[in-house]
Amino acid sequence: MKNDTRENFGSKLGAVLAAAGSAVGLGNIWRFPIETGQNGGAAFIIVYIACVLLLGIPIMMSEFFIGRHTHTNTAGAYRKLAPGTQWKWVGRLGVLSGFVILSYYSVVAGWTAEYTVLAVGNCFEGKGPDTFPAIFGEFVSNPWKPLVWMFAFMIVTHVIVVRGVKGGIEKFSKVMMPALFVIMLVLTVCSVMLPGASEGLEFLLKPDFGKITGSTVLSAMGQAFFSLSLGLGCLCTYGSYFRSDTNIGKTALNVALIDTFVAVMSGFIIFPAVFNAGYAISSNDIGPSLLFITMPNVFQQAFGSMPVLSYLVSVLFYFLLVVAALTSTISMHEVVTAYVSEEFGMNRRRAAAIVTVACSVVGVFCSLSFGPLDGARLFGMSLFDLFDYVASNIFLPVGGMFVSIFTGWYLDKRLMRDEITNHGTLRVPYLRLVVFILRYFAPIAIGVILFNQLGLFRLF
Numbered sequence: 001m002k003n004d005t006r007e008n009f010g011s012k013l014g015a016v017l018a019a020a021g022s023a024v025g026l027g028n029i030w031r032f033p034i035e036t037g038q039n040g041g042a043a044f045i046i047v048y049i050a051c052v053l054l055l056g057i058p059i060m061m062s063e064f065f066i067g068r069h070t071h072t073n074t075a076g077a078y079r080k081l082a083p084g085t086q087w088k089w090v091g092r093l094g095v096l097s098g099f100v101i102l103s104y105y106s107v108v109a110g111w112t113a114e115y116t117v118l119a120v121g122n123c124f125e126g127k128g129p130d131t132f133p134a135i136f137g138e139f140v141s142n143p144w145k146p147l148v149w150m151f152a153f154m155i156v157t158h159v160i161v162v163r164g165v166k167g168g169i170e171k172f173s174k175v176m177m178p179a180l181f182v183i184m185l186v187l188t189v190c191s192v193m194l195p196g197a198s199e200g201l202e203f204l205l206k207p208d209f210g211k212i213t214g215s216t217v218l219s220a221m222g223q224a225f226f227s228l229s230l231g232l233g234c235l236c237t238y239g240s241y242f243r244s245d246t247n248i249g250k251t252a253l254n255v256a257l258i259d260t261f262v263a264v265m266s267g268f269i270i271f272p273a274v275f276n277a278g279y280a281i282s283s284n285d286i287g288p289s290l291l292f293i294t295m296p297n298v299f300q301q302a303f304g305s306m307p308v309l310s311y312l313v314s315v316l317f318y319f320l321l322v323v324a325a326l327t328s329t330i331s332m333h334e335v336v337t338a339y340v341s342e343e344f345g346m347n348r349r350r351a352a353a354i355v356t357v358a359c360s361v362v363g364v365f366c367s368l369s370f371g372p373l374d375g376a377r378l379f380g381m382s383l384f385d386l387f388d389y390v391a392s393n394i395f396l397p398v399g400g401m402f403v404s405i406f407t408g409w410y411l412d413k414r415l416m417r418d419e420i421t422n423h424g425t426l427r428v429p430y431l432r433l434v435v436f437i438l439r440y441f442a443p444i445a446i447g448v449i450l451f452n453q454l455g456l457f458r459l460f
């Protein structure tokens with residue numbers, strides 16, 4: 001597509017919501033509570049928020065303006081801004097991360113689809129907290145059911161990517177995102193009022209800083225990148241659709257605020273429910289099942305006396321979760337497809353098909369690691385956990401580190417200033433702070449956290 005004929009987001013709100021659609025997903029509602037549970041609660045949340053503010057927002061601004069300036073996807077952006085250099089490897093690393101994350105993400109996305117169907121079939125009614133772990137366990141260990149859902153999810157993602165991301169995504173996000181927001185707000189109020197909720201609230205609000213270790217900090221940073229869709233080039237693509245008067249700093253701030261708010265809300269929905277149901281909270285017991293065993297319990301406990309309401313809320317919640325997951329899988333698939341199509345000079349349809357098939361094959365192994373391949377371990381982790389760990393805690397931060405070095409050191413400083421201030425038409429009082437973070441703070445902080453944990457040296 002030529003630059004001048006490229007479509008843009010119709011409104012500023014549309015731009016924010018579409019980027020937020022990529023950011024808000026299973027990372028907030030499924031992964032954030034798991035990480036919070038495994039890493040000790042309140043203290044983890046504080047480190048997480050610090051990572052969002054100090055690393056997430058400046059790096060998000062970089063991805064946005066690289067995209068808007070070059071009017072192209074990540075791989076193409078590095079080719080345009082740094083032709084003939086090795087910077088293209090940053091784009092390639094992003095593509096690899098997208099491929100890996102998409103493969104296991106669609107497994108969990110498939111679970112949300114199964115749970116939507118269970119909710120529609122009213123399968124949770126009248127059941128107690130003891131039954132939900134078994135329902136989940138039976139489902140994920142079934143050799144074919146999760147696979148069918150994963151394939152279904154991949155195919156829907158595929159079809160949307162082939163048709164072009166732009167068309168519907170803005171309209172879609174404009175309706176679905178606020179709907180998800182409202183239903184989560186309702187669920188937060190319900191959950192906080194459950195008997196036994198206070199223990200959950202204490203877990204979320206009373207920090208025990210003694211629990212912060214190198215691995216906690218790495219997990220918080222990984223979660224921040226994962227949740228904000230950073231380090232992979234997704235937001236570059238969205239930035240490429242921004243209009244020239246879009247305020248990049250404000251947009252990044254808004255997306256980060258929405259994303260963090262949804263994540264924290266998920267914590268406030270899930271942890272009171274965990275304590276209410278009497279599920280164990282020790283870090284070994286908290287895993288991928290958390291969302292799927294606590295939520296049916298919330299619907300039963302909070303609306304038990306009003307079965308119609310309980311039914312409607314559960315159907316709506318899982319359905320919106322499917323939609324939130326879909327807007328995220330689309331954004332990742334798009335990055336990989338755009339790369340394959342441009343790098344190997346094939347049309348989008350073909351490139352997308354290759355990506356879909358390859359991700360599905362890898363996804364099969366991720367899915368089976370909850371069933372028939374349960375015992376298989378690599379570096380002490382199941383394939384699913386290993387992919388999740390490596391992609392979020394290593395690939396994404398490394399990608400983010402290079403993005404900050406690229407904008408902070410390689411690019412002409414004027415370019416960054418022009419993009420952030422829209423060629424001097426915006427007053428951006430925090431410009432110097434952003435430049436400082438991108439040049440010094442982000443690369444050093446990410447490097448120290450990574451190397452510390454990977455054992456190259458130990459500071460904390």
Ligand code: TRP
Pocket residue numbers: 022023024025026027028101225226227228229230231232233234328329331332396
């Ligand atoms: N941020 C999304 C979520 O929270 C997942 C996601 C979409 C993502 N695009 C990404 C994660 C790019 C990392 C990089 O569910």
